[in-house]
Amino acid sequence: MKLIFKTIAVIIISVFIISCEESDPVVGSNQDTAIPNLSFTVDTTYLEISTSQLIARGTVKNNGSSSVTSPWYVEAQFYTDATLRTKLGGSFTQIGVPLSRGQSTFWTINYSSSNVDVKNYPNFAVSDLRGIYK
Numbered sequence: 001m002k003l004i005f006k007t008i009a010v011i012i013i014s015v016f017i018i019s020c021e022e023s024d025p026v027v028g029s030n031q032d033t034a035i036p037n038l039s040f041t042v043d044t045t046y047l048e049i050s051t052s053q054l055i056a057r058g059t060v061k062n063n064g065s066s067s068v069t070s071p072w073y074v075e076a077q078f079y080t081d082a083t084l085r086t087k088l089g090g091s092f093t094q095i096g097v098p099l100s101r102g103q104s105t106f107w108t109i110n111y112s113s114s115n116v117d118v119k120n121y122p123n124f125a126v127s128d129l130r131g132i133y134k
Contacts, residue, residue, distance in 0.1 A: 027075045027090025028128070035072060035131035037064030042129075047122045054078055054088070054111040054118050056126040062099040068131065070098045074107040077128040080121050088116055088124065092132075 042058040056076060062068050075092035079085070091111040099105060109126070112118060 027077065027092060032073075032132040032134055035064075035068055035133065037062065038068070038131040039063055040074075040129040042126050045124060045126060047119065047124070048110075049119060052112055052118055054121065054124050055108065056111075057106070057108045058129075059104050059106055060095075060099075060129075060131060061104040062101060065101055067101065068099040070096050073132050073134055074109065075130055075132060076109050076126045078111045079125045079127060081123050082125045084125060084127050088118065088121065089113055090128075095131075 039061045040058060041060075042056055044055075044057040046055055047053075048055055056078075060074060072095050073092045074095060075090060077090045078088040080088060089111060091109050093107055093109045095105060095107060097105055118124075
């Protein structure tokens with residue numbers, strides 16, 4: 001009887017833990033380690049209608065004196081427009097190459113949401129970019 005009770009308790013706890021996991025990426029967490037001395041350029045932003053995704057592309061340069069080791073991440077916040085008053089959410093992408101002092105690389109970040117119809121925001125803006133270690 002005790003074994004059955006323990007088994008049921010483990011199953012219930014497991015289901016609860018799995019159901020509590022977030023499906024959207026956590027962006028801006030204080031638990032991530034920010035990488036200093038990176039400069040970001042946003043080259044392109046567009047709405048990909050067929051996949052309902054907002055897409056931003058650009059470059060990041062290491063202006064620091066130490067190397068950025070891989071893997072590391074670029075994260076950004078997505079806003080409804082250039083006023084940056086209404087935030088849609090955030091996303092991140094993994095960068096698989098290290099950056100020595102003075103080196104640059106390209107990044108692409110996609111954003112979609114089950115809570116927001118991103119097709120309503122073709123003039124979205126991207127801000128609050130940062131490099132992080134997770």
